[in-house]
Amino acid sequence: MDTTALLQTPLYDWHVRQGGKMVPFAGYAMPVQYADGIMVEHRHTREAAGLFDVSHMGQVRVTARSGNVADVAAALERLVPADIVALKPGRQRYTQFTNAAGGILDDLMITRLDDTILLVVNAACKAADIAHLRAGLAADCTVEVLEDRALIALQGPAAEDALAAILSPADAGTLRAMAFMDVRVLPIAGADCVISRSGYTGEDGFEISIPATGAEALATALTAQPQVRPIGLGARDSLRLEAGLCLYGADIDETTTPVEAGLEWSIQKSRRTGGARAGGFPGAEIVLAQLAQGVTRKRVGLRPDGRAPVRGGAPLYTDSSFADGIGGITSGGFGPTVEAPVAMGYVATPHAAAGTQVVAELRGRAVPCTVSPLPFVPAGFRR
Numbered sequence: 001m002d003t004t005a006l007l008q009t010p011l012y013d014w015h016v017r018q019g020g021k022m023v024p025f026a027g028y029a030m031p032v033q034y035a036d037g038i039m040v041e042h043r044h045t046r047e048a049a050g051l052f053d054v055s056h057m058g059q060v061r062v063t064a065r066s067g068n069v070a071d072v073a074a075a076l077e078r079l080v081p082a083d084i085v086a087l088k089p090g091r092q093r094y095t096q097f098t099n100a101a102g103g104i105l106d107d108l109m110i111t112r113l114d115d116t117i118l119l120v121v122n123a124a125c126k127a128a129d130i131a132h133l134r135a136g137l138a139a140d141c142t143v144e145v146l147e148d149r150a151l152i153a154l155q156g157p158a159a160e161d162a163l164a165a166i167l168s169p170a171d172a173g174t175l176r177a178m179a180f181m182d183v184r185v186l187p188i189a190g191a192d193c194v195i196s197r198s199g200y201t202g203e204d205g206f207e208i209s210i211p212a213t214g215a216e217a218l219a220t221a222l223t224a225q226p227q228v229r230p231i232g233l234g235a236r237d238s239l240r241l242e243a244g245l246c247l248y249g250a251d252i253d254e255t256t257t258p259v260e261a262g263l264e265w266s267i268q269k270s271r272r273t274g275g276a277r278a279g280g281f282p283g284a285e286i287v288l289a290q291l292a293q294g295v296t297r298k299r300v301g302l303r304p305d306g307r308a309p310v311r312g313g314a315p316l317y318t319d320s321s322f323a324d325g326i327g328g329i330t331s332g333g334f335g336p337t338v339e340a341p342v343a344m345g346y347v348a349t350p351h352a353a354a355g356t357q358v359v360a361e362l363r364g365r366a367v368p369c370t371v372s373p374l375p376f377v378p379a380g381f382r383r
Helices: 012-017 038-047 069-076 123-137 159-164 169-177 212-223 233-242 284-293
Strands: 021-025 028-033 049-053 058-064 091-098 104-112 117-121 141-145 149-155 183-188 191-196 205-211 228-230 297-304 315-317 325-335 340-348 357-362 365-372
Touching (some): 012 021, 028 038, 028 233, 058 123, 069 104, 104 123, 104 191, 123 141, 340 365
Antiparallel strands (some): 058 141, 297 365, 315 357, 357 365
């Protein structure tokens, strides 16, 4: 494949040497799979540990002109519905940038360290997000894009052992003591790495921000561990789908609110009506009203009958007459762990209860689907 017109992550050459099948993704040349294929990679991550290159994501440092990190937290609450002020050093939180209609401009992770706040945003939204941050925070903050850092995700039940094996004994102890969404700065091969216990597969694991010059050595050291294999974008998508996690641009976008998307858990009490800092973010009036009064549609899990996947874009109806449209599928595929097709989508609220029978239209054919609780595979996070 000609990748000359695409951006490359610091691990591009490493992927090629590992036999990665490179494809365009969000403007980058990224591995969709390796020689073993998506099914094997998916199952290996669930059973052992998989290494994912996510360096295409945007890494951003936000600092206050006052020099006080608490001022950054307060400023960010003008753009997101989460409680950032109460976020403690060494912790990470998931949230969204919202627009005036309460729609989601992007979803992101926010990390608080002792002296700064770091953000990780989606690759396809990176340029827009950075412009949004600079416009919204210009009065009191500086927004710095960390172009010289790579981001590696190590996911699966063996991730802790594999990463601990390349750390000093003291740092390995620190790593093992981390809980889900904890963040620590630890040295790996002489480089200061920001390590969060988080990920996008539903499994225990870590995301490691490392200077770009150290990325290949880290990937090589990790994949030298017998538990670890490199994993491509194909398995990353099937893993996150089984985990019930949203993909921006498919399951959430500017037309969906956090409440419709089932992400209300990410809006803490302090930002809700009656809270200490209620509202104040774009679209707050709409989002807070939805929290109080409900929504007309909801994101749900779906289990199609049979073995054939039903992909995003398929419309949903009450029955096989296709007369009464009630929503649509936003993500769908075959779930290697559940050994059956799985999907997510939006349905009118009266049809959102688990066990409800609906019908997807697949090339003119009616495919019965059952509304299912999410996630399809129980999370393995270290609480």
